[in-house]
Amino acid sequence: MSVLKQWGKQVIGYPEVQVPVISTKDYVQRFAHNPAGKTKSYLFSLFPILGWITRYNLGWLTGDVIAGLTVGMVLVPQGMSYAQIASLPAEYGLYSSFVGVLIYCFFATSKDVSIGPVAVMSLTVSHVIAHVQDSHGDRWDGPQIATTLSFICGFIVLGVGLLRLGWLVEFIPAPAVSGFMTGSAISIAAGQVPALMGISGVNTRAETYRVIINTLKGLPRTKMDAAFGLPALVALYGIRMLCDHLTKRFPRRQRIFFFASVFRNAFVIIVLTIASWLYTRHRRSAAGKYPIKILQEVPSGFRHVKQPEIDPELLTALAGQLPIATIILLLEHIAISKSFGRLNGYKINPNQELIAIGVTNTIGSVFGAYPATGSFSRSALKSKSGVRTPAAGILTAVVVVVALYGLTDAFFWIPSAALSAVIIHAVADLVASPSQVFSYWRVSPLEFVIWLAAVLVTIFSSIENGIYVAVCASLALLLIRIAHPRGAFLGKVRVRLDNNKETRDVYVPLKTNGVNNEHLDILPPAPGVIVYRFEESYLYPNCSHLNSTLVDYVKENTRRGKDISTVKLADRQWNDPGPRRGQHDLAALNQSLPILHAVVMDFSSISQIDTTAIQSLIDARNEIERWTDGPVEFHFATILSPWIRRALVAGGFGVGTSERLHHEIAPVVPYRDGRSSDANYEETTDDLESGKDLKRVDSASSVPGHEPVLATETPFFHLDLHAAVRAAERSQAVVDSSS
Structure with missing residues (x-):
């Protein structure tokens, strides 16, 4: 057994080392396993006295x-x-x-x-x-x-x-x-x-x-x-x-x-x-x-049995x-x-x-x-x-x-x-x-x-x-x-270990309740990389909140891919007019911001996810990629449940950047005219449903000479936040060097 695989099982207990994907069959077997034993245990539990009266x-x-x-x-x-x-x-x-x-x-x-x-x-x-x-x-x-x-x-x-x-x-x-x-x-x-x-004369039943x-x-x-x-x-x-x-x-x-x-x-x-x-x-x-x-008179015995x-x-x-x-x-x-x-x-x-x-x-x-x-x-x-x-x-x-x-x-x-x-x-x-x-x-x-x-x-x-x-x-x-949970955009703090020789990176919020952590020397991620931690299960009551928070932060802190000041007013969207022509100060401000390349999402606090949340995450990706006018990588760290992995892959995440900007996983009105199916997406869904065993690899944390841990088909899923950020920054560096 490789060192990395053993570390994944014994140190952090990562659940997806053994089961990279999960199928409906696994779900049914979890509840149908040993029904006779469960029935006996249930009936015995109805009378707790049987567990202690003999002693x-x-x-x-x-x-x-x-x-x-x-x-x-x-x-x-x-x-x-x-x-x-x-x-x-x-x-x-x-x-x-x-x-x-x-x-x-x-x-x-x-x-x-x-x-x-x-x-x-x-x-x-x-x-x-x-x-x-x-x-x-x-x-x-x-x-x-x-x-x-x-x-x-x-x-x-x-x-x-x-x-x-x-x-x-x-x-x-x-x-x-x-x-x-x-x-x-x-x-x-x-x-x-x-x-x-x-x-x-006092009515004791009144207020x-x-x-x-x-x-x-x-x-x-x-x-x-x-x-x-x-x-x-x-x-x-x-x-x-x-x-x-x-x-x-x-x-x-x-x-x-x-x-x-x-x-x-x-x-x-x-x-x-x-x-x-x-x-x-x-x-x-x-x-x-x-x-x-x-x-006065109290009848003796049980008179009303x-x-x-x-x-x-x-x-x-x-x-x-x-x-x-x-x-x-x-x-x-x-x-x-x-x-x-x-x-x-x-x-x-x-x-x-x-x-x-x-x-x-x-x-x-x-x-x-x-x-x-x-x-x-x-x-x-x-x-x-x-x-x-x-x-x-x-x-x-x-x-x-x-x-x-x-x-x-x-x-x-x-x-x-x-x-x-x-x-x-x-x-x-x-x-x-x-x-x-x-x-x-x-x-x-x-x-x-x-x-x-x-x-x-x-x-x-x-x-x-x-x-x-x-x-x-x-x-x-x-x-x-639940509808307005806490979340934070993260930066890293370098701390020294007990031996005072080695250091490690700890990720903390850039701001706490809107106030900068001035007492900490927080290093933001590399330009073009955003790290976000969501501190609640990702479900339908709060998914819109996450969508708005993420998209608003991107629009405020990253460069718009297309200089809209050069676009004719007639060609602009009605709900996104942008700056008027001649507003050079806004254009200069936009050019001073970094181009967004990757979004890293820490899922360590997310134990549940549903269809509406996946659709909201798809919508957030589409809005962000329209803003950047190009693909944006979405990396996910510390996914604790195989069902969350399954849901993300079903939404087109984890496998790389998506070119299907208008994909809907939960359409209210299933409009199909002129839409062709996505063979790659259907193949991924079939693999999930059949429980196909994917090859394990972590693009950010694999160790040469050792067996890989996570699935090859999902290179944007990472064991921990440090690996995810490192992968995003490494990818950003490759893009910067090539440009």
Whole structure:
């Protein structure tokens, strides 16, 4: 094996050393290879528990038991609290809690995520119920609407996961999710303040700013509920702050203080439930009312286990609300699972996670559960408790079942104000910190604007509009960045290596954001040679941008081949009048510029190319050659994909200069009158389609005595940028010497 060939394979891993061209047969074989094995692997991947359950041990069991019981103690009061947000009876929050943690462990690829009721999803369910009932009256009650929503959203997400479309979630960036979550948390907290203070007559489903204003106006109507709600909120924050302080002061006992902080929710609920029982048990009015609002009867057990009733007319009524509910299920869960995967050093499978929450919500509808997804607070608690496997969810489910069957009598006396305090305390952690928001500004000011817009729209309009604005703005920014990517015309800088004896050329932009790199001694390419690097895949949204950038630069910095000032006005094109006769200064300026001989394009950042882009590149070549009034060489460096090579050859590139200036690879109107076929072009296309093995050679970097690397028929494709520029400058020197 030659040294050059070995270098091409092992050092840079150039993919086209082994496959200089690629055919349709290669494309089909890539997907049709070993279908039985791929099917078996796919089915096995649907149940990740099979990969770790056989290795389960006592060491894992200890961590799972502690984490499972700890999360269960928090989940029970939170589940009932979030059911209040969803405008559902408290038991439905417990149903969702049980199904979420139990079913998820069989399909999970994350050990930390805890599935169940969450604040944002609960508020969305409340809005969906209100929307349907406002439109159709009381034809369907809240639980039926919520259960149907759970079934349909779960089925949709399950389909997305099974079809492996989880990559769609990647189109929504972190600042958009953070802005939506921050605005939602503020909305939820504002909506719970009236219940915390016992203020009646406030429409908590209105816009957040209206809720805040009406709550302030209603402060004189504060009732005895505030005596339970405010102390609960103060106690929750006080216990956490005290435990954090003691942890710093006594680091050896941080485990004790951690669990003391964890159980603050249960502790506050127990204390206030006892206080509520002592205060209200003898104060029931003749109308059956109590002096403060309490939870009252919570049915024990699973009273609503049945086949879900899917009413077609209800589906029609829910149709407009399904996108927002589905997006929330996707966003929250994937964001949480990825976050804890990064934190704890493992990788999650987004598609499998979608399958997990899809199955969870679909089966949950049988138990009467409403939509559930990953919880930020409980997942963090589960992680900090030392969870080892997803099996911890089984212990959490046991805690919920015990509460459903054994503690419902005690739930009767839980004050609603205390549950509101638990909600406010939980959602406050979802608000982005100032340092996090400032980091958005430092990294990308445009994404900070998206974050701010999501927050403001959520507060002044609705959660639905907030998330739609965040998603649409993010997609718009993505399209703008794709359509107007960065690119640069390059020069070279000569740097010394570590031994300070040898030097090498490094290619850097001549200008950065339109400003010259004055601190670098950049040598431009030889006169008549242009080097351009395009920093994005070359596709239909941005190909016109590259065309314009390249052609405009050529017209501004190189000489026009024909002195148009000597051409009669009647013979000039209508859209290219040129200088008028007698304008000798413009003619002299044109003569002082170099004649363009070669364009070198660095394709190292281009991983995809399409038909429209090839046509645009053909158009750019035609415009440039009309400007120079002669052929121009197009050299391509560092082509990473054989499919890009195939596309360029199909467009007539790589094989030399093209005399077919009017060739169209993608004609909108296939005008054929008087046009003869190009035998050479058809032969090249046939070679590509058949996968003909071309002889390998690199005109710029071949080494005497060694086997060539690249194809002889494509001498204008080069292994690296240095070889491409050297070939273009060498060709320019030959032309200059001959002239």
